[in-house]
Amino acid sequence: MQKQMGRAKITIKWIPRDTSGNMTFMKRKKGLKKKVEELSILCGVEVCMVCFGPQMDQQTASDHPHVWPGKSKALEIVERYRSLSKEEQENKKLDNSSFLEQRIKKLKVELSIKRKENRELEMESVYPWDSCLNFFTDEQLKDLVDYIDIRLETVYDRINFLSRHEREIYNGVESDMVGFCSF
Template identity: 40%
Template sequence: MTRNRVTLAYLSNDAARKTTYKKRKKGLAKKVSELTTLCGIEACAVVFSSYEPKPQVWPDSKGAQQVIARFQDTLALDERKNLNQESFTRQTIAKVSVQLKKQCKENREKVMELALFQCVEGESLDDKTIVDLDDIDCLIQKNINNIRNKMDEFV
């Protein structure tokens, strides 16, 4: 026999609401206990209710204070390291932007090398812009300097 699915809605009957609260509170405490035992972690639960004058704390007040203190220490450490989502995203964007610029520069050099080789094979440079021609000139000068450096190594 299976249980009927419970619809999640406010219970208007006060007695039924109080009974459900007590059952669910007991189940929540059991789940926290199981989680700490099975996973070997620290966990706590705090429940404030209008049915009881003091909040219910699991496992106990001292244990909950230790877990909360550890949580706050972790938050403070994260703030010191500036590891929030916004700064992480900004750092990632900055790194990717640098990589993009580097890749664009490399691609531009490859395109200019290709144009240079096509020119050597006899194709015209008429379709190239002044910027393209300047880049080809820089590439030629760079290659000449590399050749001179290698020749100087042999002398």
């Protein structure tokens, strides 16, 4: 028999408006408050929580929301947010889609960096640095650069030739398609 780790998953369902429902609300509110406090501490941000409870009957129900860290502090945080321009509010707002957009943008940058690193490593493995180059004189290094420039020119010529050839093939196929499709 396997031992289970962690808490059991809570099934989300409608809680009846009775004493047990009120107790469940109080427990969940306490857990939510703990998460909000952790968010505030770990992320170094000011956070407020406004939580409306179950409204059973007039004798036990509270029409006042539960506010953390206190009504005055929460109002201060909300007013500071409202005083921002619409553009700043949009920048400060983080919903699921904007969070995912930011995450995707960050991952694309990381991917680009990793691809560049991989290309460099690949180039080093294909064209390793020869330690004898460390002992070349200035004149020998200049000659080597000139030689590499000539070889690069040959490579660029080959790239241009292949590009032109590819365009010619594409244009030929395209003109054949026009002739084939005409009525």
